[in-house]
Amino acid sequence: MRWGFTLIEVVVALVVLEITAVGVAAMLRLASVTLERAEQLESAVANAEGVLDSLKRATVIEDGTLRFGAGDVVWTVSDDGDVVIRAVTYEGVTLFVVRTLLSAR
Amino acid sequence: METVVAVSLGTLVLQLGLVSVQRTRLAHTRIVERIDALGSFRLGRFVPRRELRYALAGRDWWVDADSLALRAFRGTGVVCPTDGVSSDLVVSFRGDRQPDPEKDSVLLIGANGSASVAALSAVGTVTEACGIGPATPALWRLDRPAPSQVVVARLFERGAYHLSGSALRYRRGASGRQPLTPEIWSMPATRWIESVERVAFAYVPSGAGPRRRWTGFLAWKSGR
Numbered sequence: 001m002r003w004g005f006t007l008i009e010v011v012v013a014l015v016v017l018e019i020t021a022v023g024v025a026a027m028l029r030l031a032s033v034t035l036e037r038a039e040q041l042e043s044a045v046a047n048a049e050g051v052l053d054s055l056k057r058a059t060v061i062e063d064g065t066l067r068f069g070a071g072d073v074v075w076t077v078s079d080d081g082d083v084v085i086r087a088v089t090y091e092g093v094t095l096f097v098v099r100t101l102l103s104a105r
Numbered sequence: 106m107e108t109v110v111a112v113s114l115g116t117l118v119l120q121l122g123l124v125s126v127q128r129t130r131l132a133h134t135r136i137v138e139r140i141d142a143l144g145s146f147r148l149g150r151f152v153p154r155r156e157l158r159y160a161l162a163g164r165d166w167w168v169d170a171d172s173l174a175l176r177a178f179r180g181t182g183v184v185c186p187t188d189g190v191s192s193d194l195v196v197s198f199r200g201d202r203q204p205d206p207e208k209d210s211v212l213l214i215g216a217n218g219s220a221s222v223a224a225l226s227a228v229g230t231v232t233e234a235c236g237i238g239p240a241t242p243a244l245w246r247l248d249r250p251a252p253s254q255v256v257v258a259r260l261f262e263r264g265a266y267h268l269s270g271s272a273l274r275y276r277r278g279a280s281g282r283q284p285l286t287p288e289i290w291s292m293p294a295t296r297w298i299e300s301v302e303r304v305a306f307a308y309v310p311s312g313a314g315p316r317r318r319w320t321g322f323l324a325w326k327s328g329r
Contacts, residue, residue, distance in 0.1 A: 004111070005111070007107075007110065010111070010114050010118075013118070014114070014117075014118060017118065017121065017122070018121075021121070021125045024125070024129055025125075025128075025129075025132075028129065028132040028133065028136065031136050032132070032135075032136060035136060035139050035140065035143070038143055039139070039143055039317075042143055042146060042147060042150075042319070043319050043320075043321075046146075046150050046319065046320070046321030046322070047320070047321060047322075049154070049321065049322055050305070050321055050322025053322055053325070054322075057325070068320065069317070069318055069319065069320070
């Protein structure tokens with residue numbers, strides 16, 4: 001009797017290794033995508049805070065847009081006079097929508 | 106023949122394994138760096154904004170190159186009524202931390218709205234004060250007699266935030282600059298951005314591309 005691995009055993013081991021490697025890579029990819037979203041959100045919040053501070057001082061509020069690293073912060077005056085702030089990525093994904101307590105009227 | 110196949114497959118497996126480990130480690134390192142940068146940015150955005158929220162530019166804070174010097178509000182003491190003028194005040198204190206005579210100064214506000222500044226020389230304990238609610242009774246000794254009719258003593262800490270040495274740092278009083286974030290920021294791209302009207306900030310992690318430049322608003326320089 002000869003000791004060692006058969007070709008089938010080696011192939012099975014390779015497949016298992018491949019599945020594990022693909023799983024780890026997928027987890028890292030998912031972590032990276034989630035982190036990307038968190039970065040966009042953080043950046044949007046930082047810029048939306050600045051917009052909100054500016055709007056609080058403004059005597060007249062009109063619709064506007066602020067471009068930042070990950071997308072746009074857009075503020076609009078709704079029909080009932082409330083100011084709504086929306087953050088959108090360059091890919092068109094809405095990060096958040098905030099209806100503020102500010103009123104344009 | 107079997108030996109050749111075994112050696113070839115073994116080499117392939119080893120190579121694949123090494124490449125996988127290397128790439129996984131690299132990806133993991135990058136993710137950890139980005140998480141560090143994200144957490145640090147949040148801290149660097151939130152803390153100075155909170156400190157300056159109710160402060161007045163020029164009087165309470167000012168920017169000088171990499172420094173953001175300020176008198177940071179740390180708490181309020183309701184002054185118990187006394188007879189006459191004294192440098193000792195019995196207060197009911199409520200604040201972020203306990204007063205420290207080595208670092209703190211006090212803004213004394215009178216019943217008529219007058220204000221004056223005094224340094225805190227010593228802090229003692231008293232068993233009872235006049236405050237209402239969850240406040241700490243304390244005896245504050247000032248470096249000068251407090252004006253009569255003082256009703257409130259606001260406690261301030263002298264300090265400065267610095268964007269230096271690749272980190273956001275805080276220097277309290279005359280002590281050294283202590284890092285608040287890891288040393289991950291690219292200098293001088295990471296800085297306070299000062300204009301006539303306002304102060305903003307830009308944080309750029311080391312080795313990051315243009316999309317990783319994080320900016321935000323800090324405070325207005327003119328009154329509200």
